[in-house]
Amino acid sequence: MNLKKVFRNFIITSSLPLIIITACRKDDICTDDGTPDLQIKFFNATNHATEKKVDTLFVVAIPGQDTLIAGQTKVSGIAIPLNVNTDLSKFIFATPHNNDTLVFHYTRETVFVSKACGYKILFHNLNVDLQPDSDNWIKQIDIINHDIISDTTHLKIYH
Amino acid sequence: MNKNYSYQFFKNLAANLKKLSKIILFLSIFMSFSNPILAQQQADSIVKDSIIKPKQTVKIRLGFDAGKYIWAKLNQSESYDFYIDANFYKSYFLVLSYGQEKHLTDNNLLNYHTTGNYYKIGMMYNLYDNWLTMDNDIDVGINYGFARFDYLLHSYRINQPGAIFEPELVVIKQAFNNNTAQWLELYTQVQVEIVKHLYLGYNVGVKYLINYSDIDNFTITYIPGFFNRNTYSRFGFGMQYFVSYRLTF
Numbered sequence: 538m539n540l541k542k543v544f545r546n547f548i549i550t551s552s553l554p555l556i557i558i559t560a561c562r563k564d565d566i567c568t569d570d571g572t573p574d575l576q577i578k579f580f581n582a583t584n585h586a587t588e589k590k591v592d593t594l595f596v597v598a599i600p601g602q603d604t605l606i607a608g609q610t611k612v613s614g615i616a617i618p619l620n621v622n623t624d625l626s627k628f629i630f631a632t633p634h635n636n637d638t639l640v641f642h643y644t645r646e647t648v649f650v651s652k653a654c655g656y657k658i659l660f661h662n663l664n665v666d667l668q669p670d671s672d673n674w675i676k677q678i679d680i681i682n683h684d685i686i687s688d689t690t691h692l693k694i695y696h
Numbered sequence: 697m698n699k700n701y702s703y704q705f706f707k708n709l710a711a712n713l714k715k716l717s718k719i720i721l722f723l724s725i726f727m728s729f730s731n732p733i734l735a736q737q738q739a740d741s742i743v744k745d746s747i748i749k750p751k752q753t754v755k756i757r758l759g760f761d762a763g764k765y766i767w768a769k770l771n772q773s774e775s776y777d778f779y780i781d782a783n784f785y786k787s788y789f790l791v792l793s794y795g796q797e798k799h800l801t802d803n804n805l806l807n808y809h810t811t812g813n814y815y816k817i818g819m820m821y822n823l824y825d826n827w828l829t830m831d832n833d834i835d836v837g838i839n840y841g842f843a844r845f846d847y848l849l850h851s852y853r854i855n856q857p858g859a860i861f862e863p864e865l866v867v868i869k870q871a872f873n874n875n876t877a878q879w880l881e882l883y884t885q886v887q888v889e890i891v892k893h894l895y896l897g898y899n900v901g902v903k904y905l906i907n908y909s910d911i912d913n914f915t916i917t918y919i920p921g922f923f924n925r926n927t928y929s930r931f932g933f934g935m936q937y938f939v940s941y942r943l944t945f
Contacts, residue, residue, distance in 0.1 A: 541823055544836075565803075572856035598860045605860050620861035621854045647854070651927045652917040655805025655855045 567654040573685050574616035575641065575660075575692065582676035582695040588613055589696065595631040599638070608633075614690070621645065621658045630675065630694075637675045638668040643685070660685035665692065755783040756943045757895065761795070763937030774798040777921075777936070781820060789820040791837060797845075797920035806852050812845020812875075814921030820885070831942075833887035833897070841879045841903075843920045847872040847911075870914075877908040877919045881934065895940045903932035 581589040590613045596606040605617055605628070619641060620626040626641045643660040650657050663683045667675055677695040685691055761777035768775035777795035784790055793816035801808055818839030824832055849870045854863040883901030890896050905925060908916040916925050922932055 544823060567855065572854060572859075574858070601861070603860050618856055618859050618861070621856055621859070622861060622864045626861065647913070649913045649915060650855065651915065652801075652806065652924070653803070653927070655803075656852050657855050 565653055567651070569650050569654045570657065571650075571654060572618070572621060572657040573659070573687055574618050575663075575685055576614065576616050576688060576690050577692045577694055578614040578690050579612065580693050580695045585695060591632065591696065593633050595629070595633075597629040597631070599627040599629060616688075619643065619660060619685070632674050635672060635674040637670070637673050639675075639678075640666040640668065642666070663691065754945045756945075757781045757783075757940045758943070759895075759938045759940035761936050761938045763898075763935070764795075768797070768799070772800050775920075779816075779938075779940075781940075787822040789822070789835070789837075791818045791820050791839065792816070793818075793839070793921075795921050799918055799920070801918055804853065805855055806849070808847050808849040808917075810845055810847055810918040810920065812843055812920040814841055814843035814845075814919075816841045816881075816921065818881075831889045833885065833895075835883075835885040835887070835899075837883050837885065837899075839881045839883070839901075841881060841921050843877045843922065845875050845877075845920050847875065847914065847917075849914065872911045872914050875909045875911065875916060877916060877922060877925075878906045879919075879922050879932070880904050880906060883934070887940070893942045893944075895942065896938075897940065898935065898937045901934045903934055905930040905932065 579589055579591050581587045590611045593608055593610050594606055594612045594615070595604070595608055596615065596617060597604050606612070606615060617628065624643060624645060628639050628641075630637050630639055642662075642664040644662045646659045646661060647656050648659055649655075661684050663680055663685060665678050665680065667673065667678060675694055675696050679693040679695070680691065681693060682689060682691040757780070759779045759781070761775075761779075764775045764777050775795065775797040777793060779791060779793035781789045781791045794813070795816075796813045797810065799810045801810065816839045818837055820835045820837035822833045822835050824834040826832060849868055849872070851865050851867045853865050856863050881901045881903040883899045885897060885899035887895045887897035903922055905919075905922065908919070908925065918924055923934060924932070926932065
């Protein structure tokens with residue numbers, strides 16, 4: 538057999554399918570993590586060790602009044618996206634008859650992920666202020682994790 | 697939630713493509729040995745012809761990558777690629793390439809320019825047996841490529857799925873200069889003499905990135921001469937449409 542011709546035919550028959558296969562790449566679609574959300578779990582104010590679901594919960598961002606959670610029932614935990622443009626985020630956490638305002642303070646670190654995923658923000662030095670009013674339904678807040686770099690629980694709210 | 701589904705989908709797709717590529721490779725090998733046209737050619741070649749091949753002269757071809765130039769123009773970029781191939785022995789060619797690129801990458805998260813140049817040196821072998829005055833090519837070749845380039849990140853937008861406070865566009869104008877990359881490429885090429893001394897051709901190649909420089913808080917993405925670096929693999933893919941002109945001495 539003429540090896541040169543075998544080789545030539547091999548190249549001709551294999552090059553087109555190879556193009557099609559190598560041209561399909563998942564590189565342009567982001568499959569890695571973006572900016573992590575703040576993870577909150579709800580606990581019992583009288584017995585700190587037990588979880589306690591919120592019967593009906595509303596979460597609204599300020600400013601903008603964008604509703605993040607609208608009357609979800611039996612909520613044991615939530616994930617909220619913080620504001621990546623400033624060092625603080627303000628939210629109203631509300632039950633049907635009671636509004637509490639929470640202000641989150643943090644510092645931001647910009648981290649490059651990949652071409653498709655771009656940059657993400659990691660939050661550090663997390664602090665939270667509960668604005669006091671005559672009747673807060675949130676009794677106490679514990680920060681479990683001051684760095685929001687992954688999807689673990691960062692905050693416990695007792696009610 | 698959506699993100700997880702799409703991730704799963706692409707994972708499956710990638711696995712299936714791997715299987716498919718194995719099957720195609722096997723089929724190609726099989727077909728190369730069992731091609732009836734080839735068998736016919738074998739039978740014909742038994743009869744020796746008495747024509748004496750013309751004496752070989754030194755041939756140098758100058759080429760220009762027209763596809764790259766036009767494609768770049770259509771994508772708000774500037775690219776040139778020139779090459780020289782010299783037929784130094786029988787069907788063997790020495791190939792030198794030089795290219796310059798200014799390329800804009802703009803997805804909704806990143807907007808940056810890549811500017812730089814690259815050199816390639818390689819060997820090429822013509823598998824095609826030309827009749828007398830014909831001068832066409834079916835080539836296989838290997839190249840070593842070296843690129844030096846700068847990035848200028850104009851702006852970015854933070855990636856935050858499900859954002860309630862819409863991430864603002866951050867205009868940064870940050871430069872990441874003096875990056876390098878080296879790669880090897882294996883290609884096959886077809887060239888046809890259209891009029892005397894003028895050729896049209898194309899090639900397709902698989903590229904393997906040997907190394908690239910690290911950048912703090914950014915990464916090597918686009919590489920002049922290599923095209924996009926894939927985040928998940930060192931392999932790349934390239935295609936060229938070119939015009940070339942042969943000088944004979």
